[in-house]
Amino acid sequence: MKFFKKCIRRWTVIVLAVTIVISSAKINTFAEGETTETPVEQTTEDPTTEPSPAPTTESTPTPEVTPTPEATPTPTAVPTVAPTPDPNMPPTYVLPADTMQAGKQFTFTGMPYNGKYSPVRWLNGKKIKPGTTQNFAYTPDGKYVFATCQGMCGTGRHTILSRCSLPKKKNKDAKAEFQDGLILQGYGHGETLDVTQADLKKEEYDIWVATKPTGGFYGLQIARITYRVEPSGMGSIVKIVRLGNFKWTNVNKKGKADKFREGTEVFNVNRVNVSIDKDNNQICFRLEFTNDQIRYVIYDFKKINKALNKLDYGQCFNMKGAAKWQVANLKINAYPYKTFQSFCIMDNTLYLCGGYLNKGAQIYVVKYKTQKRGKTKEVKIVKKQYERFVKIETQLKIGKKTLGKDRLEIEGMKVYKNKKGKKEFFINFYQKDIPITSSVGVYKFKMNQTVPETEME
Structure with missing residues (x-):
């Protein structure tokens, strides 16, 4: 009898050992199934190069396993917490992407581009490549x-x-059709542009752009180009x-012109x-110096314009x-x-626009006061x-594609008043990998369409 009891105990130990081995094998298979996906390496994308297509891989199926009660953790709800604003900083508002999308005004069509059908192709017998x-x-x-x-x-x-x-x-289907183009030879990057008009009854416009670029890029001077639309429809x-x-x-202190300096540094x-x-008789120049200092100097527009009128071509x-x-000198x-x-400036307010691929887009709003002239x-x-910061959710639908901040770079911004005297903001974006011939659009929004960041989910 004792012999039979010993045999039964030995067979029980063997069965338990086999059961443990089989259970361990099942658990190991489950863990391996969870980790077979290849992690994606995070890289800093070069905006000048084409992105490499992400490799398509088949996922490893996870074996069906009934977990033990100990392996099933109780889910913990993570509450959505609104960002805590810094009490020492201005409030931040957000322009939702769907609001921006709904405010599309038009799409530029037939624009210059780097291709054989571009309306602007040659400069002095050499090919020019528009950006x-x-x-x-x-x-x-x-x-x-x-x-x-830039060309x-x-x-x-x-x-x-x-x-x-x-x-x-x-609206989203409206087109701003190309009419005419001029090459301003040697004027540089082309990031500066404003337009005034002396007589609304005449199709003659003063175009304000930067010129005399440093190293062929940003301008050191401002040119006022008087541009006329001729009866033929061409511009001159x-x-x-x-x-x-x-x-x-x-x-x-004596009211005389001086250079900007700190200590001995000029x-x-x-x-x-x-x-x-x-409307407020102001013209503002943004000066960026080689030491990264910035100044905004504001003048009586009529006086500056009159001085230019007296000059010869x-x-x-x-x-x-x-x-x-x-009338103002702002650091x-x-x-x-x-x-x-x-x-842009309007009603003693500066609107500063900045952003880049993968970073996003923002507008800083700054109030200022003028002083006695001279x-x-x-x-x-x-x-x-500052008065406030405005974050723009950088996401747009272009045709069937949805572009995020890795494909959108804010470029121009304008502030105009509508017929009711209310300010409206207009912006455009560079759209990576989208042809520029018929894709660049202008989008409008109002400040009251932005949402406090603390209220965003």
Whole structure:
């Protein structure tokens, strides 16, 4: 009897051991099935190169296993917590992507591009390669929208100025059709553009762009190009005059023109942009220096414009003589993502636009005060003194494709008032991997359509 009991105990141990081995094999198979997916390596994408297509791999099927009660963790609900705003910083608002999409005004069509059907192809017998739209501006009479882009010819950078008809009805299907194009030889990148009009009854416009680029890229001067639409429908340049010597746009205690400096360091201008608020008689120049300092100097627009009217074709007005017309001198160094794209002034407010591929897009809103003309003092405005930040959800549907921030880069921005006197914002984007001939659109939104970031899910 004892012999039989010993045998039974031995067979029980063997059966238990086999059961444990089989159970262990099943658990190991389950773990391996969870980890067979190859992890995706995170890389910093070069915006100048085409993305490599993601490899398509078949997933390893997970064996069906009935987990033991101990292997099934109880799910823990993670509450959605709104971001806590910094009480020392301005509020942040968000423009939802669907709001931006619904505000599409039109699509540029027939624009210059790097192809055999481009309406702008040659410069002095050599092929020119147009890039994407850098900026845009509506004419005050509402008939046209001008756009600028960079054209490469050899090692030279030139600004291509395009005039398009502005559709009367603005919606996602509207088209701004290309009418005429001019190459501004040697003008550089083409990121600066504004338009004024002396007489709304005449199709003659003053186009404000940057010129005399540093190293062939950003401009050191501002050109005012008087552009006329002829009866034939073609455009012609009537007159070109310039503003230069912006290093002398500081004003000292005696009211005289001076250079910008800190201690013994004298600032050298590296980039000049312009925006005009004709209703409030202001013209603002954004000065970026080689040491990364930024200044916004604002002048009496009528005085500056009158000084240009007195010049002959091709002449340049020395800004050293404009100190008596200055109404604001602002030291404002912060701008979105440290990647400047464009800016506007309106009603003593600066709108600073910036962004880049993979970063996103934002607008900083900054209020300022003017001073007695010719008696200005430099006013420093730091980031915590801004009025607000506006984050733009960078997602757009272009045809059947949905583009995210890795495919969208904000370029131009304009602020205009509608018939009721309310401000409206207009923006455009570079769209990576989308043909520029008939894809670049302009989108409109109002500030009251933005949502406090603290209320976003």
